[in-house]
Amino acid sequence: MIQFLVHERSDNVGVATLDIKAGEVGKGLYLDTQAPVEVRVLTAIPLGHKIALRDLTLGDTMIKFGHDIGRVTADIKAGEHVHIHNLKTKRW
DSSP: OOOOEEOOOOOSEEEEEEETTTTTTEEEEEETOOOOEEEOOOSBBBBOEEEEEOOOOOOOOEEEEEEEEEOSSBBBBBBBBEEETTTTOSSS
């Protein structure tokens, strides 16, 4: 069962297609290549929220849909929830 989708190989986050529990091995799909991807889920990911696909550090750029969607404001480990507590848009 697919639990998250990743739009492009260059993305460093996926989007949950259902609630994902911490401790699971999350199963995802790259939409551009249809290749599977897995990540150990460290924190619960609510439906529609982002999951980190690799470790990110303060100041890194978040890539989704192949585009810069913001700046990492706190270190994030692969498998953690990405939201307003650790990501800020560069627009404001």
